[in-house]
Amino acid sequence: MSKAAEYLLELEKKDFRILQSIEVGMRTSEHVSIDTVVEFSKYTLDEVIKRIDGLHFKDLVSRWKGHYVGYQLTHHGYDVLAFRALAERDSIIAIGRELGKGKESDVFYAFDTKQKTVVAKIHRVGRPSFKRSKKLRSYVGRRGHINWLYKSRLSAEREFEGLQLARKIKAKVPNAIDQNRHIIVMEYFEGIELVDAYDLTKPLKIFNGIMSQVRKLFVKGNIVHGDLSEYNIIITPKFDFLIIDFPQYELASHPNAKEYLFRDIKNLCRFFKRKFSIESDPNEILDVIYNEYEEKLKKKKK
Numbered sequence: 107m108s109k110a111a112e113y114l115l116e117l118e119k120k121d122f123r124i125l126q127s128i129e130v131g132m133r134t135s136e137h138v139s140i141d142t143v144v145e146f147s148k149y150t151l152d153e154v155i156k157r158i159d160g161l162h163f164k165d166l167v168s169r170w171k172g173h174y175v176g177y178q179l180t181h182h183g184y185d186v187l188a189f190r191a192l193a194e195r196d197s198i199i200a201i202g203r204e205l206g207k208g209k210e211s212d213v214f215y216a217f218d219t220k221q222k223t224v225v226a227k228i229h230r231v232g233r234p235s236f237k238r239s240k241k242l243r244s245y246v247g248r249r250g251h252i253n254w255l256y257k258s259r260l261s262a263e264r265e266f267e268g269l270q271l272a273r274k275i276k277a278k279v280p281n282a283i284d285q286n287r288h289i290i291v292m293e294y295f296e297g298i299e300l301v302d303a304y305d306l307t308k309p310l311k312i313f314n315g316i317m318s319q320v321r322k323l324f325v326k327g328n329i330v331h332g333d334l335s336e337y338n339i340i341i342t343p344k345f346d347f348l349i350i351d352f353p354q355y356e357l358a359s360h361p362n363a364k365e366y367l368f369r370d371i372k373n374l375c376r377f378f379k380r381k382f383s384i385e386s387d388p389n390e391i392l393d394v395i396y397n398e399y400e401e402k403l404k405k406k407k408k
């Protein structure tokens with residue numbers, strides 16, 4: 107279970123308010139002073155000091171000592187705020203064990219009010235490295251302190267949008283349930299990543315199915331996945347598939363969309379050739395999809 111999940115139950119309303127005050131303070135200052143927290147939270151100085159010490163002990167905030175003493179949210183602190191918001195909206199009622207860990211995300215099982223398993227994906231873009239020394243960290247530019255927080259939230263928002271756009275045209279993607287800050291909640295699908303699927307009974311059928319989704323996303327949905335590969339496709343126990351991981355999506359009207367589309371197609375052609383000896387021509391597939399897209403645009407203009 108994540109540290110945030112553990113603390114979610116222990117923290118009191120006032121602790122959340124303190125964390126929120128620090129979050130707001132971080133927009134304008136690198137290290138949020140106690141006075142700022144007092145001002146935003148409207149709690150007494152004694153109360154704030156007592157609470158902040160507790161939050162610091164739990165590693166939900168980090169302390170800086172310069173010409174004054176200031177605080178920042180740690181990523182655990184940011185997790186706590188997002189999870190609490192999601193729980194208050196009843197999007198999730200509990201968080202389970204880790205389901206996957208990416209370079210830029212931590213993925214957890216979670217449960218909704220009907221005890222159904224869902225997925226909570228925590229975006230971690232520009233994750234502060236724990237190995238980096240304190241000294242090094244202090245060299246990070248003026249807004250370096252807020253970068254990871256901002257970029258992670260942006261990434262989650264983007265993925266949520268991408269999933270919604272794909273879902274609108276009934277593409278094979280998980281249903282996006284909710285998003286708060288840097289966390290998205292989505293439908294869970296049992297399965298394994300395509301890269302680990304050694305015994306696909308009908309690989310050609312899966313390959314054609316995926317390409318037809320790529321086409322549908324582009325022509326009908328006006329989007330390109332942008333990071334499509336054997337790592338971002340889930341194969342279900344019944345040999346159906348699902349496309350995941352949408353933060354890099356782009357609109358088909360984007361100047362580089364065709365290039366991204368080609369890259370996605372090439373990745374899949376290469377993988378299916380290497381692993382299942384399926385021969386295909388990525389240029390040809392690109393042409394078919396792109397021509398169809400352009401035809402559609404022309405018709406619209408008429």
Ligand SMILES: Nc1ncnc2c1ncn2[C@@H]1O[C@H](COP(=O)(O)OP(=O)(O)OP(=O)(O)O)[C@@H](O)[C@H]1O
Binds near residue numbers: 208225280292352
């Ligand atoms: N909706 C889902 N249902 C089942 N498993 C999922 C779901 N979403 C993610 N997973 C699992 O978690 C893993 C990581 O998720 P995802 O690919 O979205 O992020 P990521 O690859 O970690 O992100 P990044 O590319 O930024 O490193 C997936 O490969 C998959 O095994």
Ligand SMILES: [Mg+2]
Binds near residue numbers: 351
């Ligand atoms: Mg992925």
